[in-house]
Amino acid sequence: MIKVAVIGATGYAGAELVRILSGHPEAELTILTSRQYAGLRFDKVFPAMAGVVDLTCKALSADEICDHADFIFTALPHKLPMEIVPEFVRRGKKVVDLSADFRFSDVAKYEAFYQPHTAKDLLEKAVYGLCEVYADRIRDAAVVGNPGCYPTSVLLPLIPLLKSGMLDSRSIISDSKSGVSGAGRSPSLTVHFCEVTESFKAYKVAQHRHNPEIDEVLSREAGTPVNITFVPHLVPMSRGMLTTTYASLARKVRSQDIEDCLTAFYAGRHFVRITGNRPPDTLHVRGTNFCDIGFKLDEGNNRLILMSAIDNLVKGAAGQAVQNMNLMCGLKEDRGLGVRV
Amino acid sequence: MIKVAVIGATGYAGAELVRILSGHPEAELTILTSRQYAGLRFDKVFPAMAGVVDLTCKALSADEICDHADFIFTALPHKLPMEIVPEFVRRGKKVVDLSADFRFSDVAKYEAFYQPHTAKDLLEKAVYGLCEVYADRIRDAAVVGNPGCYPTSVLLPLIPLLKSGMLDSRSIISDSKSGVSGAGRSPSLTVHFCEVTESFKAYKVAQHRHNPEIDEVLSREAGTPVNITFVPHLVPMSRGMLTTTYASLARKVRSQDIEDCLTAFYAGRHFVRITGNRPPDTLHVRGTNFCDIGFKLDEGNNRLILMSAIDNLVKGAAGQAVQNMNLMCGLKEDRGLGVRV
């Protein structure tokens, strides 16, 4: 059994980690931390977990964590992880960080959109945890920067096609739609039920911090600078993310070519399902680690329309984090990530 | 008082017409028809209207309608209106048709996407009822083809900018999101609560029949053939439509130019509100005839992002229909279309 700590266990991503890990046959939760709820039983904060998890939330203590855990998930706001993860690594622990702190290769980009980076050495060694693309490197990593939810939904459909040269890399537009849990558990007017229901709107238009994260990975995979237009929207639902991506074709392709490219790239990868011309639906991936990808050629306009659906808290956060743990620990990729409601 | 008939009063658009017209100070509802509920009081079908509307649904009879009404709304599936509207016009009535039957200028286009047109003469005289663009022609029309909900939300932000020559007309992509009432009142798995909630998905990708309707109007206004990529999505909400439109800039423009172009074009038009860089929100137009338009320049990509929000049943259907009636009857455009919850 892998002894596991979840740091920041009472946000939505942290709580989802607890939920998944509590049913993982090879993992044993040993420590949960929470600044806000330290001293309180986890199942008082999340009564859904009564009878399932009996741990009490603790304040963050690196020593205590290192004494009791071999594998550590950090589900904290950016800036905090880069302050504590180096210590964990020094003491031989493996870490999946769910913030942006270990996602970028180019530290200057991180610093342009976040703040000065205080663990540059470790950042260099960290691996971007997009499992279906970087599994080989992830297996050997000590620190994985778990991808953002939007980047996961944008990158998985685009990477195979960009690599194949079928797409004009200057033409890419991703119109993303996210459920409200992506905004976190802290109360605010933005997430007030009465402001969300019957509301649909864009936000941080062409200025979301996931945009440079996406651009860096696409540029690496395409071998050429890529800057997409990225517009996120808020959907009146709890979980789920759908991204519709538009790209001009670089050459004449048929629908079958698109399908072949995607199915070949994701052959044998359990969590990516190619739905062909059937548009994927967030409801069909809810509570699961699947990413469903569909597409349609707009032949008159020589454009490809890609659609990808994930559960933002699972494949977009906690699920992919556990998938990363599985890879880093030599387990089967889908261990403990079975179907849920 | 204008004596008004609503044909097809028990679908969502028809019922919304009844609701609006029941409070219109210059209109008197005299006849409501419904194939499905003929013989039943309207307020038995829509108990919300008890104490407000006391009419009984009738079967469709052209004679009866012409005897009792001067102004007729047809809220029927396409094909039916072109069979009955000519008779109404012959008898001197004015008509706003909410189907596609009188929306197209090019009958061939209509026939390519619907079926043979059986009232071509009248189609030629009909006016496309996009009030803020065609008010002058609407004032003199006997028959108005009320725009589709998607076209309304796509056309209003685009037309001023296309006419100004700021946009590359070959680059336009509209990613639209609609509430479920747009799918109509007939029961089906598509509108089942349990299939809609927590679901977000695209449908009729690049093949929706509103696409040619949009293209025809844009081509006319731009003076050049325009074919946009159009992808509608279903949002888990009852009312509301948001369209995010992407277009490359044809020349260097500043954010202020965009705002100036939009505000100049819609100066004095009560129902279009320019929100600047603040993204419009369907919740803010719910139950109203407003179209809110916002925008953002993605300068790095030389692209404009337009966002427009309407209530699909009001500005996207019944509200615009009443606005058309107001224009056709010489009333103030916003008569009877005051703010609602």
Added chain:
Amino acid sequence: MIKVAVIGATGYAGAELVRILSGHPEAELTILTSRQYAGLRFDKVFPAMAGVVDLTCKALSADEICDHADFIFTALPHKLPMEIVPEFVRRGKKVVDLSADFRFSDVAKYEAFYQPHTAKDLLEKAVYGLCEVYADRIRDAAVVGNPGCYPTSVLLPLIPLLKSGMLDSRSIISDSKSGVSGAGRSPSLTVHFCEVTESFKAYKVAQHRHNPEIDEVLSREAGTPVNITFVPHLVPMSRGMLTTTYASLARKVRSQDIEDCLTAFYAGRHFVRITGNRPPDTLHVRGTNFCDIGFKLDEGNNRLILMSAIDNLVKGAAGQAVQNMNLMCGLKEDRGLGVRV
């Protein structure tokens, strides 16, 4: 035109007052106050009202309010109104207060559930604004205590039947269900979209402060002490309140007797609709000032089941407040309270 001030205009009840009054043909909004948003245009806080209301929120100043308004609505948390309303009344203004401060006849009861009352003289003269029951007294009142949302939904169905002696007054149980807007606009975990959607639960079980308010009115009307069991629940919807009330019958009655009692009591009252055995639905009263009342005899158990539906923000707050204003100003009761979406 009545010059009207809304104090506390940016909570949900206050904003709903603004919305209703902005369309009221005999009222002119002259002052809106908001502690939180003083200095900001109202339509920046509620963009839905752009083009409809052009006032700027002010800080509360009794002098300024009295200079510009003849009729004042106070939509503030309890305790504040009793500090400022006496001054308004002294200066000849009429006031509808939406808090609990002027609802109780028995000051001891108020003080037991809230805090010491600092305007007892005025409290004695204030009238409980349940329009369909106390219209005569309301017409002459200077200060009206607008009923709580739950009390409105509980009292309207019960009062006629209690007065008729058909019910055992010791047996009454009201199981109420409210939309989330009843919890107010302040952000908290309770109203977080992700905590509300798919959630249904009771709260403040048998200890809600609307319970003594209900009991006092029922006791007065029944002529005997009445203490009901009252359990409120939170429904995953924005607006709407449904109360299911159970009471044992004091004597043998038929279904028709119930219907006769209710229809006789509410004869000529536009805003109460008796639906007979058809259960009322919150959707049918949404955005309106209606209270729909249905019922069913459970003959085997000699029990009556009453069901009442209101929009908690309209008949349960702002709508009834305007109805009270209409009565106090000699206007027709339903003036400015027409049907909305």
Added chain:
Amino acid sequence: MIKVAVIGATGYAGAELVRILSGHPEAELTILTSRQYAGLRFDKVFPAMAGVVDLTCKALSADEICDHADFIFTALPHKLPMEIVPEFVRRGKKVVDLSADFRFSDVAKYEAFYQPHTAKDLLEKAVYGLCEVYADRIRDAAVVGNPGCYPTSVLLPLIPLLKSGMLDSRSIISDSKSGVSGAGRSPSLTVHFCEVTESFKAYKVAQHRHNPEIDEVLSREAGTPVNITFVPHLVPMSRGMLTTTYASLARKVRSQDIEDCLTAFYAGRHFVRITGNRPPDTLHVRGTNFCDIGFKLDEGNNRLILMSAIDNLVKGAAGQAVQNMNLMCGLKEDRGLGVRV
């Protein structure tokens, strides 16, 4: 591995069975039947299950089922199961039936509310599958009538207290609220998203067919005839059921007595969680087989208020059905019923 058939696999309860059983470590799904979708792959009907279940829906054939399955779930409308289950039992199979056909002890009661019973001999041997109450008899049963969702939520909190003699059995009122999935997957206006959202209403008031089912079990457990007043309501959510039950106390009891009675009765039973005075929340049991029970004494009225929350599709249907299978097959009660999202 137990070879399992699900008959009627494409309704909501059937599909939930498939979902749970697909992850059950001791069960192997061998046959799924569906009248509507025979010949179609199950994952075409429920794309969520792609990559998880690869069976094709079959038409119902008793021979084929008996050849391939040892354990059979029938998730069909009542009347059909009593026609086919006897054959299965004759051939040595064990059956859990999710309809009402094998729930009643008193065949006359069944026939009064449903239709003539055609398998009376088997009905006599069938066991009512309320696991926490009848586990001993269930272990030896060949046929279990799986309880209705409403009865499960009403019976679990009431039975211990009724048996203890604390409650006046003539005073019981259950006010139940159910998510929409309880209405089934067939399209109808009742489950149309636009008719459900912002709607809350009662239905089948005091005449739901779960009422006699509840009464029969309560009468048996109380040892005296019990007829409760039962009113179901529809909540705008997909899954979840909350029942608020009111009962007069037969004698003076303290809050602690209630808690002791409940905790003693359910000691060691994983799926019943007593939440004390904290009201249970449907969100906390969503996707799980838990029943959360809370309570509050209304001392002034000498009444007890019980609240119970379940997921109507899990503990109220498929989950309890699998729990019954576990008991009937000698497995641990919670096998395959781990926590889900």
